[in-house]
Amino acid sequence: MANPKPKPKAKAKGKKRAKKYSPEELAVRKEQSNQKKEIRDIMKNIGFSRLPYIDGKEFQYNMRTSEMDDIFINENIILITEYTIGSPGTHLLKKKVFYDKINEDKKNFIDFLLTEEKLKSFKEYYENNIKSKYSKNELRVKILYCSKKTISNEHKNLVDDVKFFDYHIVQYFKSLTKTIKKSSKYEFMDFLDIPFEEFGSNIKNSSSKTTHTFKGNILPEEKSKFDEGYKIVSFYIDAASLLRRSYVLRQNGWKDVENVGHYQRMLESSKINAMRKYLSDRNRVFINNIIATISTDKIKLLDKDDKNLVIKDDGEIGNDMFDVTPTKIEIEDSCNIIGLIDGQHRTYAYHEGDDQYEKKISELRKVQNLLVTGILFPKKESPKKRLDFEANLFLEINSNQKNVPSQIQQEIELLINPFSSIAVGKKMLLGLNQSGPLSNFIEQYWYEKGKLKTASIVSYGLRPLVKIEDIKAKDSLFHLWTNPDKNKLKAKNSNDFDLLKEYTEFGVEKIRDLLIAFKANLNAKKWETYSASTPEGLISVSFINGILNVLRMLIENGKVSNIEDYKAKLKGIDSFNFKQFKSSQYRKLGEEIYKKYFK
Known part of the structure; x- marks a missing residue:
């Protein structure tokens, strides 16, 4: 008798076949994945932590069913993040009600995050990293909306208190954060409309604005040969304090569509890495001075008796100052107030990084002092003339250097x-x-x-x-x-x-x-x-x-x-x-x- 044919194996119950995607669907999924990775890498470089198990968890908040793609946290800053590669207008309208409910009472939303079982990773992070450091009133919640496609102002105006991480801004911060890592947090806080005095431990200071004092000298125009009213102050400042206050030529950076490329083109990663190695190996400061412009409404000048030297609208300081005069310079602890015209690489070599040199440089950042030659504009000078002066001075200093691309020089000429x-x-x-x-x-x-x-x-x-x-x-x-x-x-x-x-x-x-x-x-x-x-x-x-x-x-x-x-x-x-x-x-x-x- 012939052996009976073996019965076919029964299919295991409960197992689902993996869905097959069309080439078009695969392309969309790849684009979505790339967008998320791009944003997550930026956040990691700035110093944000990403909470696990948030993406795709559907929940009900205040009688509204919704979900979030990501939550990023850095000290007391909480970013509710949304990604989209499709039509941003339609998608944004669907999220509007949820966003309005968050913004109505942000403290209430934090309480919800702490009690929602589906979002328990927030509670875990809160208990371990936030609770002992910040009260709920000291937390800052922001909604970050990331779209690959351009969102019209008409649609943006339909929602309140949402930060639009437009794709050109993403690319700006992608390049910036790759180069100077956590030191980009100062500019990112500016983008989020969070005053730096409200970020991290700064929020615990009793005064809304803090200043630091540095010793230096005032050089009148007779000694500098600059136009009347333009004064020069030279002073020493520690690298950490300078990093917080600096920007590179273009104060607008990400804000200015036409000039969004300047910053990353003017900061070369290879040059900064070489300088970080030098700092770590030699353990000594760069001896060249750094040339910068300083906003006069963010500083105070004091004489030897600590009396205020009034900076007049025409740029004159005190009474009949014709010679080099010792001074103390009080500078507000704010972002984007010192414009680096020459010496940006020497400054940003001290950035907060994650490389093998960071341990040593983190010590040098606070103790090594850099010599800054700061140009003070007359208060009456128009923004256009200030920009012309900065750009022309940059060209004067750098036009003969091989490492300045001609494209930068052309773009600066257009600004002028x-x-x-x-x-x-x-x-x-x-x-x-x-x-x-x-x-x-x-x-x-x-x-x-x-x-x-x-x-x-x-x-x-x-x-x-x-x-x-x-x-x-x-x-x-x-x-x-x-x-x-x-x-x-x-x-x-x-x-x-x-x-x-x-x-x-x-x-x-x-x-x-x-x-x-x-x-x-x-x-x-x-x-x-x-x-x-x-x-x-x-x-x-x-x-x-x-x-x-x-x-x-x-x-x-x-x-x-x-x-x-x-x-x-x-x-x-x-x-x-x-x-x-x-x-x-x-x-x-x-x-x-x-x-x-x-x-």
Whole structure:
């Protein structure tokens, strides 16, 4: 008798097959994972601890079902964190009610976190790290909303007391925290709108503002040869105190979209690491002085008898000071008040790190004194003139050094000359990227891939279109603009930023009108950036510069019109052979389109 066939094994009960994801779903999951890792690495570098078992735990708070992606804690700061890679507007509206309930009574929300069983890791952390150090009134709760996509101001304004960790700001702090680790906490607290005197043990000080006093000398302009009212103070300050108060050239940092790249480009990790090794091995201070600017409203100068030396609006100090004078300088313990122009690497070599040198440097940070030469601006000096002075001084000091990239020097030149055609062109391109047919097509930040580079569009497309300085030119937006005060923009040292804004908005509108008409007459597949996956895409530097040249000819020939008229004239443009023109044939492309559809 043949052996019976073995019965197939019964499937184990309760086991679920792993879900199979499509390539698209896998790509989304990977993007979500990368976003979380990026934020978590930043928080770790700043000094925040991440609580486990928070992500995906659904709970009810104040009759509202919700969940949180992460909770980060650093001393008395608690960050309720949300990640999204999808449509931020819709997602944000869903979270609004929950966020409003948190912000209504933050102490009550902390009590909830301590009693909610699903979030018990908070209670464990609280019992071990917070309870003995801070009262609940000393805790600061902030909501951190992290979106990969741009969130409009319209949607941001729908929620109160939420910090938006926009992607360009994430990249800024990613670079910063990689370089100077925990010393970036001063700037991060500024981003969170948490005064540094409320962070950590500082919150226990009785006074709202603290100052520290350092010994130094005042150098009048007769001895420095700077302009009248500019005074020089030299003083010694310990590295820890300097780190808390410093910023590198651009005080705005993450706040300023156009200059968000300056900070990390001006701090080189390799150079700082080499200096940390030197400090650790040699155990001695750097002998070069550090050159900086100091906010006069954040300091007090005292004479040898500890009497206040009044800094007048015109920059004069005390009465008839013509010689080097010993002084004590009282400096407020605040962030972003000392602008480092030269010596940023020597300063940030003392940062709070996590490398093999930190143990030794943590000792040196408090005891080693650095010599600072500080420039005091007259109080009446405008922010624009202060920025010009800082940027020019930086260029004077660094222009001959090989380690300063030319791109930084060019960007600083743009800051110095905001009324130049290049600067105006950049502003208009930024406006075109914010809304309309070119929305989100332009590379705005250094980390963006697959977008249009700005340099060639500004230099070869916009610069000749926006030119202010060429009086005879009749093919520019400036010639077309009918504002009666427009010639004020030509004046040397013009500071009429309201007028400049009007011109920028006018230019953006006229360019956008023509772009809208082109897009309306082209197949949707063609209004994409050209790539291997979108071979029909026309959006390129050559294409945009060609359209800008069409507008120049329309202006020159008095044929500037409205969107509907442009649409009518561009009927049939979909069959035009754009790709017959080489990448540098902007003018020729514009001429051919103008002849065929407008002449």
